Amino acid sequence: MRTKQIISSLSFSYKSVWGVSRIGLTVILTTKIILGFLPLLSVWLFENLFDSILAAVKENAFSIEIMLYLAGLAGTVFFAFAFNKFTDIVRSILIYKFEVKMKGKLFNSAKDISYINYEDPRFQNSFLRAFTGQKNIISVVDSSTTIIQTTISLISVLIYLINISKYFLILLFVMVIPLIFIETKYGKQRFNLSKGLVERGRKENYFESLLIRRESLKEIRINNLENFFILKWQTSYIKNAKEKIKLDIKQTKWLFLANLLLFISFIGSGTYVYYLMVNGLLTIGALAAVLQAIQRLQGIVPSFTGSLSNFYEYTLHVREFINFLPPINKCIEEKETINSLESIEATNLTFYYPDKLEPSLDNLNLSIKKGKKTAIIGGNGAGKTTLVKCLTGLYDTNDMIKINTEYDISKIIKKSYWDKISVLFQDFNKYDLTVKENIGMTNLDKLENKEAIAKYMKYTGLHTYVEKLPLKYNSVLGRLFNGGQELSGGQWQKLAIARALFKEGDILFLDEPTSALDPESELFVIENLFEVIGDLGVVYITHRINVAMLADEIILMENGRIIEQGSHERLVKQRGRYFELYNKQIEQLKKRRGGVSVG
Numbered sequence: 163m164r165t166k167q168i169i170s171s172l173s174f175s176y177k178s179v180w181g182v183s184r185i186g187l188t189v190i191l192t193t194k195i196i197l198g199f200l201p202l203l204s205v206w207l208f209e210n211l212f213d214s215i216l217a218a219v220k221e222n223a224f225s226i227e228i229m230l231y232l233a234g235l236a237g238t239v240f241f242a243f244a245f246n247k248f249t250d251i252v253r254s255i256l257i258y259k260f261e262v263k264m265k266g267k268l269f270n271s272a273k274d275i276s277y278i279n280y281e282d283p284r285f286q287n288s289f290l291r292a293f294t295g296q297k298n299i300i301s302v303v304d305s306s307t308t309i310i311q312t313t314i315s316l317i318s319v320l321i322y323l324i325n326i327s328k329y330f331l332i333l334l335f336v337m338v339i340p341l342i343f344i345e346t347k348y349g350k351q352r353f354n355l356s357k358g359l360v361e362r363g364r365k366e367n368y369f370e371s372l373l374i375r376r377e378s379l380k381e382i383r384i385n386n387l388e389n390f391f392i393l394k395w396q397t398s399y400i401k402n403a404k405e406k407i408k409l410d411i412k413q414t415k416w417l418f419l420a421n422l423l424l425f426i427s428f429i430g431s432g433t434y435v436y437y438l439m440v441n442g443l444l445t446i447g448a449l450a451a452v453l454q455a456i457q458r459l460q461g462i463v464p465s466f467t468g469s470l471s472n473f474y475e476y477t478l479h480v481r482e483f484i485n486f487l488p489p490i491n492k493c494i495e496e497k498e499t500i501n502s503l504e505s506i507e508a509t510n511l512t513f514y515y516p517d518k519l520e521p522s523l524d525n526l527n528l529s530i531k532k533g534k535k536t537a538i539i540g541g542n543g544a545g546k547t548t549l550v551k552c553l554t555g556l557y558d559t560n561d562m563i564k565i566n567t568e569y570d571i572s573k574i575i576k577k578s579y580w581d582k583i584s585v586l587f588q589d590f591n592k593y594d595l596t597v598k599e600n601i602g603m604t605n606l607d608k609l610e611n612k613e614a615i616a617k618y619m620k621y622t623g624l625h626t627y628v629e630k631l632p633l634k635y636n637s638v639l640g641r642l643f644n645g646g647q648e649l650s651g652g653q654w655q656k657l658a659i660a661r662a663l664f665k666e667g668d669i670l671f672l673d674e675p676t677s678a679l680d681p682e683s684e685l686f687v688i689e690n691l692f693e694v695i696g697d698l699g700v701v702y703i704t705h706r707i708n709v710a711m712l713a714d715e716i717i718l719m720e721n722g723r724i725i726e727q728g729s730h731e732r733l734v735k736q737r738g739r740y741f742e743l744y745n746k747q748i749e750q751l752k753k754r755r756g757g758v759s760v761g
């Protein structure tokens with residue numbers, strides 16, 4: 163990475179941290195600068211202590227100076243400890259404040275990322291890197307302040323030594339240069355490795371969560387799959403760990419050699435200092451102090467080069483983080499706001515998932531209107547859910563979908579569009595929150611309106627059940643938190659239907675809304691749905707023809723295409739595929755009561 167990029171990462175990090183806590187950053191910088199001078203101070207105290215002891219021994223007299231220098235030496239240790247602890251606390255507070263702000267910023271920016279990106283594993287990798295990478299901003303500040311601290315220590319102690327003899331300058335090259343070279347080289351390798359490990363890390367987390375989560379564990383237990391997944395988790399974990407350890411060993415080998423150089427240079431310097439003393443060029447105090455200084459350097463130099471390499475590695479991560487931010491902002495292109503939703507028209511709608519060669523939707527033409535009931539039917543994988551995701555604006559479709567006949571869906575402010583639609587997904591969320599929140603969250607202004615919430619719960623048939631719960635509508639659902647009440651699959655689905663209806667959008671999308679309901683509940687929900695929604699529009703996906711036939715228009719899909727389209731009567735008259743499916747239903751109805759599956 164070029165110097166310019168390092169500087170831009172550095173200034174971005176400092177600006178970000180400064181924006182969160184000016185006091186915190188100032189305190190850290192000041193304490194690190196003070197800590198930087200402590201090694202020189204202790205070397206100086208050491209020299210004077212030794213000289214005072216010698217003078218006192220010679221004169222056979224008590225010297226107060228000795229006590230002062232001793233106290234000074236003990237004081238430097240104490241102050242180093244106190245300052246370090248103080249900086250640690252300030253740093254922790256800064257990290258908490260920073261994470262709250264940065265993560266909040268990321269969550270907010272992520273709102274503008276097109277949903278289709280989440281279907282792409284590469285995006286998920288880079289999003290995760292950016293999300294966890296924000297920590298590196300603090301680390302850049304941390305490592306750079308440590309560089310400042312160790313540079314002050316290094317230079318001040320070296321100046322002290324050079325004052326005694328300029329040959330000590332050689333020390334600098336023997337000690338520092340090889341270490342800088344090794345640390346920088348491995349800093350970059352560590353960055354590349356951590357980049358590559360993200361995908362495997364996600365896999366590791368996935369297997370871990372399968373083995374821990376209540377939802378996944380039941381199937382794993384009953385099928386005796388624990389060992390199968392433990393093995394998968396172990397393979398992924400060991401592969402990651404091996405790569406990290408391999409790099410650590412490689413780096414340690416080189417660091418070992420560099421430290422050997424440090425050791426040799428210490429012996430060499432010690433011998434040289436002894437030579438100076440023998441020739442009367444150095445006092446005993448200075449000898450002790452020089453040896454102290456060289457020993458100090460042995461600690462300062464690795465800390466300096468280590469923080470240099472960490473700094474380099476962290477700036478690479480921050481670079482990635484910065485690179486991730488602009489597209490988020492670029493996504494905000496929408497211009498128009500819609501105040502009501504009258505119609506949605508798709509013209510030659512074609513859609514490909516990322517990396518897919520075949521389209522999942524192929525040249526579809528359809529029109530959804532407020533007040534109109536549209537049913538979408540078709541076999542598994544026909545493209546029904548994908549169509550709903552396009553019509554609801556989750557996937558970008560450019561100029562292929564028009565809203566209210568004049569606006570391109572991509573040219574309107576998504577929020578204003580989403581305010582006007584209600585959606586129930588096939589894989590709806592089950593929130594471990596109160597019943598009231600589970601329903602009211604789609605229309606927060608009416609969250610406290612008990613009658614409105616109860617109206618939809620009565621419609622789905624769940625009101626009586628909720629009224630019997632200990633805290634009624636304030637009962638927490640799910641088993642994640644203490645006292646939570648678990649619902650059955652069908653009850654969760656009824657709750658999700660109520661949540662979608664409670665939003666009271668102009669057009670309602672329901673993806674297989676009754677798949678988990680018993681036949682009696684299904685009939686009740688469907689038969690009353692049109693009455694409950696009044697003159698709103700509804701688009702519903704279903705596998706049951708007896709449910710689809712209630713719609714004004716039925717769209718029959720196959721392999722991403724619409725193969726038939728029209729009212730039940732018209733499609734029956736057409737005597738095509740729909741007619742075939744309809745006849746199958748009649749046959750099955752003869753055998754048993756209930757619905758019929760399509761495809």
Ligand SMILES: Nc1ncnc2c1ncn2[C@@H]1O[C@H](COP(=O)(O)OP(=O)(O)OP(=O)(O)O)[C@@H](O)[C@H]1O
Nearest residue numbers: 281515518522540541542543544545546547548549
């Ligand atoms: N996230 C995705 N990434 C890539 N391909 C996908 C994704 N989701 C669906 N597909 C593909 O798109 C096609 C249509 O899927 P879609 O979920 O829309 O079908 P569907 O008609 O709703 O099916 P079902 O009745 O089983 O729910 C399928 O071939 C599927 O493999």
